[in-house]
Structure formats: structure tokens, C-alpha cells
Amino acid sequence: MTAASGTSLWRELIHKPFFWGIVAIVALLALNVVKDPAYLAMTVNPNNGNLVGNLIDILRQAAPIMMIAIGMSLVIATGGIDLSVGSLMAVAGAVSMEFLNAAGDSASVGVAFAAAGLALLITAVLGAVNGVLVAYVGLQPFIATLVLMLAGRGIAKVITGGQNTAASNDPFRWISNGYLIGIPVVFILAVLIVIVVGWVVRRSALGLMIEAIGINPKASRMAGIKPKGLLLTTYILSGILAGIAGIMSVGSVMTVDISRTGYQLELDAILAVVIGGASLAGGKFSLSGAFVGALLIATLDKTVLFLGVSSSATPAFKAIVIVVLCLLQSERVRSWFRTRRKEKPAAPEQKTVKEEVQA
Amino acid sequence: MTALTAARVRDEPVAILDRVRRMIQANPSVLPTIASVVIFVGMVVYGEVAYGRILQASTLSNLLINNAHLIVLAVALTFVIITGGIDLSVGSIIAFSSVAGVMLANAGWNAIAVMVVMVGIGALFGVVSGVLIRYFNVQPFIATLAMMFLGRGLASLLSTKPERLGEDSPIRWIGVQLKIVDGPKVNDLVITPAVIIAVIVVLAAFFVLHRTRTGRTVYAIGGSESSALLMGLSVQRTKVLVYVISGALAGLAAVLYTARLGTAQNITGIGWELDAIAAAVIGGTLLTGAYGYVLGSVIGALVLGLMNVLITRDGGIPPEMTTIITGGILLVFVLLQRAVTRKKE
Numbered sequence: 001m002t003a004a005s006g007t008s009l010w011r012e013l014i015h016k017p018f019f020w021g022i023v024a025i026v027a028l029l030a031l032n033v034v035k036d037p038a039y040l041a042m043t044v045n046p047n048n049g050n051l052v053g054n055l056i057d058i059l060r061q062a063a064p065i066m067m068i069a070i071g072m073s074l075v076i077a078t079g080g081i082d083l084s085v086g087s088l089m090a091v092a093g094a095v096s097m098e099f100l101n102a103a104g105d106s107a108s109v110g111v112a113f114a115a116a117g118l119a120l121l122i123t124a125v126l127g128a129v130n131g132v133l134v135a136y137v138g139l140q141p142f143i144a145t146l147v148l149m150l151a152g153r154g155i156a157k158v159i160t161g162g163q164n165t166a167a168s169n170d171p172f173r174w175i176s177n178g179y180l181i182g183i184p185v186v187f188i189l190a191v192l193i194v195i196v197v198g199w200v201v202r203r204s205a206l207g208l209m210i211e212a213i214g215i216n217p218k219a220s221r222m223a224g225i226k227p228k229g230l231l232l233t234t235y236i237l238s239g240i241l242a243g244i245a246g247i248m249s250v251g252s253v254m255t256v257d258i259s260r261t262g263y264q265l266e267l268d269a270i271l272a273v274v275i276g277g278a279s280l281a282g283g284k285f286s287l288s289g290a291f292v293g294a295l296l297i298a299t300l301d302k303t304v305l306f307l308g309v310s311s312s313a314t315p316a317f318k319a320i321v322i323v324v325l326c327l328l329q330s331e332r333v334r335s336w337f338r339t340r341r342k343e344k345p346a347a348p349e350q351k352t353v354k355e356e357v358q359a
Numbered sequence: 360m361t362a363l364t365a366a367r368v369r370d371e372p373v374a375i376l377d378r379v380r381r382m383i384q385a386n387p388s389v390l391p392t393i394a395s396v397v398i399f400v401g402m403v404v405y406g407e408v409a410y411g412r413i414l415q416a417s418t419l420s421n422l423l424i425n426n427a428h429l430i431v432l433a434v435a436l437t438f439v440i441i442t443g444g445i446d447l448s449v450g451s452i453i454a455f456s457s458v459a460g461v462m463l464a465n466a467g468w469n470a471i472a473v474m475v476v477m478v479g480i481g482a483l484f485g486v487v488s489g490v491l492i493r494y495f496n497v498q499p500f501i502a503t504l505a506m507m508f509l510g511r512g513l514a515s516l517l518s519t520k521p522e523r524l525g526e527d528s529p530i531r532w533i534g535v536q537l538k539i540v541d542g543p544k545v546n547d548l549v550i551t552p553a554v555i556i557a558v559i560v561v562l563a564a565f566f567v568l569h570r571t572r573t574g575r576t577v578y579a580i581g582g583s584e585s586s587a588l589l590m591g592l593s594v595q596r597t598k599v600l601v602y603v604i605s606g607a608l609a610g611l612a613a614v615l616y617t618a619r620l621g622t623a624q625n626i627t628g629i630g631w632e633l634d635a636i637a638a639a640v641i642g643g644t645l646l647t648g649a650y651g652y653v654l655g656s657v658i659g660a661l662v663l664g665l666m667n668v669l670i671t672r673d674g675g676i677p678p679e680m681t682t683i684i685t686g687g688i689l690l691v692f693v694l695l696q697r698a699v700t701r702k703k704e
Contacts, residue, residue, distance in 0.1 A: 081500070133690075137697060142445070142500045143636075143646055150633040151686030157679035267508050270501075280501055312519055312625065316512025319505045323491065326502070330495035 018292035021275045025292070028299045032306055039306075050179040054302065059183075060176075060252075062298035063190035064089070064245035068265060069272035069290040070197055071238030076273050077207075078227075078234055079214040079282030080134055080141035085242040085269055087152025088126055089262030092119040092246030094156040097256040100167035112171035120243040126152065127239015131232035149266065156258045166255040176251030186248050193244065197237075198287040207285070210234060214282030264315050268297050271318055274325045390699055391692060392643030392655040399658055402665050410672040416540065416548040418668070424536070424549070424619070426664035427557040428453075428612040432631060433638035433656040434564045435608035438601045440639055441568075442580040443648030444492065444499035446602065448484055449609040449635055450628035451510030456480040456613040457623035458514045460530075461522040470529035477617075478610035484510060485606020489599035503602075507632070514625040521624045524617060533618035553615040560608065564653045573597060581648025630682055637689040638663055645696055663688075 013019055032039040032054070042053035068085040075082045096115040103111045126148060133144035178185040201207035212220035213227045221227055245265075250256045274280060275296055276289020297318070304314050327333050382389055406413035432449050439446045460477040464470065484506050491502040524530060533552045540548035568574035576597045579587035588594045617623050640646060641662055642655030663685060670676050670684075 083504075137694065139693060139697065140646065143693060146447075146633065146636075147686040147690050150630045151683045154679055154682035154686070158677065158683065162677065162679050264508060264511070267504070270504075280498060310515060310519065312515035313512045315508035316516060319507075319509035319512060322501075322505050323509075326491065326497045326505070327495055330497065332495055 018276055018286065018289040021289065021292040021296045024275075025296050025299050028296075028303045032303055035306065044182070048179070051182045056184060058295070058298045058302050059187040061301060062295045063176075063184075063186040064248045065265070065268050065272060065294040065297050066190045066194060066291055067241045067245035067248065068238075068269040069276075069294045070194055070287055071241035072266075072269040073273050073276070073278060073285040073287055073290045074201070074210055074234045075141070075238050076270075076278055076280060077210050077214045077282055077285035078231055079217070080231070080234075081145065081270070081280075082127075082130065082235065082238045082242075083142060083145040083266050084126070084130060084148035084152055085238065085245070086262035086265040087149050087156070088123045088239055088242035089246030089249060089265060090156040090256065090258055091126065091152055091159070092123050092243035093250035093256035093261045094159040094165065094258060095119040095122050096172070096247055097165040097167050097250060097254070098159055100169045100172060101165055103169075106168045107170055109171045112169050112175075115169070115172060116175075116247055119247055120240050123239045123243030123246070124236050125239075126155075127236040127242070128232065130239065131235030134235060135228040135231035153258065156256070156261075160256065160258055162258075164255055164257050168254060172247075173251055173254055176248050186251075190248075193241075194287060194291055201287070206230075211283055211285065214284070267315060267318055267322070268294075271322050271325075272297055274322060274329075279329060280326070389643065391641070391695060392652055392658070394692075394695070395641045395643065395655060395658050395662055398641075399662050399665065402662065402669065406665070406669050406672065410669070413668070413672075415546050416542050417546045420547075420549045422661060422664050422668065423554045423557075424551050426660055427551070427553040427619075428616040429631070429634055429638060429660045429664065430557045430657050431560050431608050431612040431615065432635035433642070433660040434560055434653055435605040435612070436632075436635040436639045437642075437644050437651050437653050437656045438564070438568070438577060439499075439605045440636070440644050440646060441577050441648055441651040442598060442601050443584075444598075444601065445503065445636070445646075446485075446488070446605045446609075447500060447503040447632045448488060448506035448510055449605065449612070450631035451507045451514070452481045452484050452606060452609040453613040453616065453628035453631065454623075454625055455484075455510040455514040455517070456610045457617040457627055458517050458522055458625055460613065460617060461524050461623040462517060464528050464530055465522070465525055473530065474614050477614050478607050481610020481613065482603050482607040484609075485603040486599070488606070489602035492602065493595055493599045511625065517625070519625055521622045524621045524623070530614070530618050531621060533615060534621070551619070553619060556611070556615060560611070561653060561657055568653055573600065577601060578649055581650075633682070633685060633689065634660075634663055637685050637692075640689055640692045640696070645700065646693060647700065 029040065039054055042051055042055060044050070045052050068089070071085065072082055096119040099115040099118055100111065103115070105111050130141075130145050130148060133139045134141045137144075174185060175189070176184075176186045180188055201210065209220070209225045209230055212223065212225055213230060217227050242262075246262060250261055270280075272290050272293030273285070275293035276286050276291070278285050278289065300317070300321075301311075301314060304317060305311055379393070403413055412418060435449060436446060456477045459480060460473050463476060464473045468476075488499075488502045488506050491497040491505075492499050533556070536549045536551055538547050538549055542548065566574075568577060576587065576592045576594065579590065579592055580594055580597060584594060613623075616627070638659035639651065639656045640659065642652060642657065642659030644651030644656060666684065666688075667681065670678070670681060
């Protein structure tokens with residue numbers, strides 16, 4: 001009895017979209033442990049009771065990726081794409097740093113809130129531009145957002161006057177460097193936002209409507225959903241989440257690097273979504289999957305760095321992963337698996353079959 | 360008799376206007392191309408009036424020399440966009456191909472072999488994108504986005520510093536300026552082998568697109584892929600082919616650019632995919648496919664090049680604004696296209 005329920009639980013877990021993501025995280029961590037047996041060790045800083053360790057670093061790095069991955073999940077579920085998230089992160093960083101630099105008050109909580117609010121307002125407006133172009137003008141999503149992906153970095157440069165602006169403000173810095181009950185604030189914040197967004201879209205019909213648009217916009221309109229307003233909302237949300245990610249990533253160093261903040265992070269977001277089991281063709285999303293995907297990417301980043309490969313080369317690895325995932329999603333590869341399985345139902349043959357497919 | 364010729368002279372401009380109007384009515388998608396010609400002429404006139412020294416041999420030949428690679432890229436994108444696809448990887452292909460090429464040349468490889476390898480690298484990227492799109496139904500922008508990051512990552516893996524091409528490398532000959540007309544002072548009509556190569560590419564592309572089966576198939580795929588398939592056209596082969604053409608031309612653009620500049624770096628070509636797409640779109644290529652003119656894309660590339668010249672001459676506009684302006688122009692033209700195609704529907 002217990003064995004039977006155990007296997008069904010196991011089977012359910014395997015069929016979760018993020019199962020393979022968790023397997024990959026464990027594999028990467030194992031790789032790190034092989035290189036350095038003390039890799040997973042976590043210590044408590046005796047001075048302030050904060051947790052210190054590589055795992056904590058991974059959680060901290062994963063937070064901005066989670067933000068853009070969640071926004072991207074919803075956008076991809078509508079059948080669109082938002083290529084501008086990385087550049088919007090740079091814009092949010094530039095706006096907040098310029099504001100803090102101009103305000104000068106390095107201890108005021110109000111100034112920190114105003115800086116964050118202004119940054120989020122501007123990214124929301126830019127997200128709305130994407131949304132209007134996609135929903136009301138009817139442009140292809142990748143063209144509408146490509147313009148902002150490339151021009152957004154220009155906007156950030158204009159805001160800072162081409163400089164890498166630095167500022168000091170302790171409450172703002174606390175967002176990404178602070179600790180609450182020993183855990184990084186930035187991670188707690190990210191988890192909270194994921195839960196809130198997930199709760200709103202899954203407890204209401206919103207998530208279902210978003211998926212309906214992705215499956216068939218015409219049918220969804222006939223079923224009484226207003227796709228235009230919902231699309232606009234999705235892109236605005238993606239813009240705001242990218243703004244939060246930008247604040248998180250500039251807060252740790254309190255400097256915006258206009259050419260590197262958020263650079264190529266749109267790929268990370270897309271990758272996290274695909275790892276989480278969503279289809280790039282739209283029509284379904286899984287926020288928990290995107291959450292695991294973001295964790296996997298942060299682990300991958302850290303591992304590549306730990307193994308001594310130049311950090312600017314990581315996009316190459318990610319690109320290969322995304323190509324493999326796209327291949328696994330494609331109908332042709334799936335049919336290969338299906339026909340092979342039909343041809344050879346005997347279990348002992350399975351190992352050789354797998355090798356053939358990989359070759 | 361005199362009255363008759365006078366009447367004919369007066370009639371002629373009216374007749375031309377009438378012909379243009381009829382052409383637009385018959386085929387509204389010509390409008391962006393005509394608009395781009397008008398904009399180019401307008402920019403030349405404005406530049407001549409506001410800053411001077413635009414309409415002279417040296418400025419115009421520099422415009423061609425500095426934008427030879429962009430013209431080649433615009434031609435590459437024209438092929439892909441006409442089929443209804445997109446290629447976001449051209450900028451990264453240039454980065455990887457030029458860094459690899461310079462390193463090979465400095466390692467003592469033969470110049471011809473290096474150039475062949477550079478074009479080959481581009482073609483290889485194109486093959487991968489094409490196969491992903493054709494056999495595995497990956498959306499074009501996802502497949503080429505992956506190639507974009509792959510190329511940039513591989514280039515960074517090779518080197519993150521600027522790689523200098525040897526001073527006596529034969530590759531530099533492609534960027535050598537040859538005087539054709541020796542004008543007064545520095546006002547010479549100059550040309551580089553790179554410009555000649557770009558012109559040959561444009562003519563070849565024009566021939567392929569408008570005079571061959573392959574070219575007609577490219578247009579047919581953009582119009583309706585399923586109809587093209589039912590007509591018995593080699594849709595699948597052509598779909599892979601356009602990405603190979605685009606990749607190979609990006610490799611060629613890397614040769615032209617590296618030869619002119621003499622250095623290559625892993626950050627070369629960031630954002631050039633936007634320039635190339637913008638050039639094609641300004642020149643009248645519809646992003647939804649099936650409409651497009653190679654010669655229009657060339658004008659689009661020259662409009663962008665001239666815009667850079669004017670921004671530099673003006674001095675009041677910060678160089679950071681360039682990408683914003685390019686993005687804005689692209690947006691305006693896409694909206695214009697949208698309006699025109701909607702009216703047709």
C-alpha cells in the first residue's frame with residue numbers, strides 16, 4: 001500500500017514540468033561538490049546571524065532572473081515574446097541610480113522608495129508601449145519588443161549621459177544586500193512576488209484567459225475574453241517585473257553599468273520559461289516551472305564561473321541548452337521517441353535506443 | 360508646332376506624377392520604397408543646406424565605403440524577411456567570424472583561406488538556424504536568437520580583447536582606398552574593393568530574386584507557404600537556403616568590415632541586426648513577407664548611413680541617441696507598413 005502510493009507520488013513528480021530542472025540543479029551542484037567537497041557548506045556569520053555560502057549566493061543571483069522569467073512566462077503564454085526585459089532592467093537601474101545620485105540623502109527610506117517607484121513607473125510605461133504595439137497596432141511581438149531591446153539601452157545611456165552612475169543609499173542597498181532572519185531580502189522578495197503573481201493568476205480566471213489567448217486569439221475573443229486589454233496588462237506587468245529585476249541587480253553594487261546591467265538576460269528569461277515546461281508556441285505557463293528554471297540558470301552561471309570559464313562565454317552554453325530544449329519540444333523529435341518505443345516495447349533494449357537518439 | 364511641344368513639356372511632369380500614382384494604387388507596398396527614396400533625397404538636401412559639403416564626391420564615396428558591410432547585411436535580411444522569417448544572428452556571426460578570421464590570419468594562414476573560412480563560419484550558422492527552422496519547426500526568431508547568443512559566446516571564448524590584423528596582411532587590401540577621380544584638394548571619388556564586392560552582392564541578389572526560380576520561390580513562401588507547397592515549389596530547400604545565404608553574407612560582411620577597420624572584437628556588431636532589419640524595412644520590405652526589393656534595402660542602408668553622417672556633423676545630438684533614432688525610424692516604417700497593408704485588406 002505504501003509502496004503503491006509511493007510510486008504514484010513519484011510518477012506525479014516526474015510528470016511535473018519542473019522535475020528535470022530540479023534534476024539538472026542537483027547534477028550541477030554534484031559537479032561542484034566533486035571539484036570542491038566543501039561547496040555546499042553553509043556557515044552562520046557569528047556577528048549578525050546571516051547565512052553565508054555558495055547556495056545563498058545562488059539564491060541571491062536567481063532573484064532578478066525569477067522576476068523577468070515570471071513576466072516572460074505570462075507573455076509567452078499569450079503567444080508573444082518580450083525581448084526588451086534586459087534593456088528595461090538597464091533603464092530601471094539608470095533611472096534609480098540617477099535619482100538617488102541627485103537626491104543625495106544616503107539614509108532616507110523615502111528617497112529609496114521614490115527612486116524605486118520612479119524606475120518602476122518608467123518601465124511600466126515602456127512595457128505599455130510594447131503592449132500597445134502588440135495588442136492595438138497588431139505588430140508581431142518580437143519586432144515590437146526588439147525595437148525596445150536595442151533602443152532601451154540607448155535610453156539608459158541618455159538618462160545617465162553615457163556614464164556608469166553610482167550612488168549611495170542604505171535602504172536601497174538593503175533590498176539586494178540585506179538579510180531578514182538570516183536569508184537574503186532579495187530572495188524573500190522574489191519568492192513573495194512569485195507567490196502573489198501566481199495566486200492572482202491561478203486563483204482567478206486570469207491565467208486561464210491568458211492561456212486561451214495563446215491557444216487561439218479568435219476563439220478566445222468569441223468566448224467573451226477581451227484579448228487587447230489583457231495583452232496590454234501582460235506586457236505592462238512584464239515591464240514592471242523587469243524594472244524590479246533591474247533594481248535588484250543594480251542595488252548590490254549601487255552602480256548601473258549601462259552596457260552590462262541586464263545584458264543578454266532576455267535569453268535567461270526565455271530559457272527559464274522553457275526549462276519550466278512551457279511551450280514557446282504559447283498557450284500554457286507554469287510559474288513554479290519558471291521559478292525552478294531561474295534557479296537552474298543561477299546555478300549554471302555560478303558553476304561555469306566556478307569551473308574557470310570566462311563569464312562572457314556563458315551565453316554560448318545557454319544557447320546550446322535552449323536549442324536542445326527546442327528540439328525536445330518539436331513534433332519531429334517526439335515522433336522519433338514514439339516510433340522507437342512502439343518498435344521496441346521490450347525494456348532491456350531501452351538503453352541502446354537512448355544512445356541512438358542522442359547520436 | 361511650338362504650342363504642341365510646349366503642351367508636351369507641360370504634360371510630362373504631370374504624366375510622371377500620374378504614373379507614380381497609378382503604380383502606388385496598383386501596388387501599395389511600393390509606397391515605403393518611394394518614401395525611402397524621398398527621405399534619402401530629403402536628407403541629402405537638408406544636410407547640404409544645413410551643414411554643407413554633403414553633395415560632394417568624398418562624402419558620398421565615404422558613405423559607400425563606411426556602409427559596404429551594412430549594405431551586404433541588408434541584402435541578407437531582405438532574403439530572410441521576404442520568406443516571412445527573421446535573422447537576429449547576423450551581428451553575432453560578424454563578431455565570431457571576424458575574431459576567428461583575424462586570429463587565423465595572425466597565425467599565418469593564407470589570406471584567401473581565411474576569407475573562405477570567415478564566410479564558411481557564417482554559412483554554417485545559417486545551416487544550423489535553417490535546419491532548426493525547417494526540420495524542427497522552431498520559430499525563426501527563437502532559432503536565430505539562440506545563434507545570436509551562441510555566436511557572441513563563442514567569440515568571447517576566443518578572445519575578449521581587440522584582435523589586431525597584421526599591418527601587411529593581404530586581407531587589408533579589400534579596405535584599401537582606390538582613387539578613381541582625383542578631384543580638387545581631398546574631394547576625390549574613391550572606392551574600395553569592399554564597395555565593389557558589395558555592389559556585386561547587390562546585383563547578384565537582384566538577379567537571384569527577380570530572375571530565377573529560387574527567387575520566385577522565396578517570394579511565394581512569404582505569400583503563402585502552403586500554397587507554394589501545393590504548387591510543387593521546393594519550399595523546404597529554399598527555406599534552409601535563405602538562412603544559409605543570410606549567414607554567408609553576414610560572414611562576407613565580417614570580411615569587409617574587418618578589412619576596413621583592421622581589428623576584430625567580441626563586441627563587434629552589437630545591434631547591427633537592428634540596423635540591417637531597419638534598412639530592409641525602410642527600403643520597403645514587409646516584415647510579414649512576400650514584398651521586398653533588394654535595391655530598396657540598399658537605399659535603406661544608405662539612409663541609415665547618411666543619418667550617422669548628419670548626427671556627427673550636427674554635433675549637438677549625443678551619439679547615444681543613434682540607436683534610439685534607428686529604433687524610432689524602424690517603428691515609424693513598421694507602422695506605415697501596417698497602415699498600408701490594412702488598407703489593402
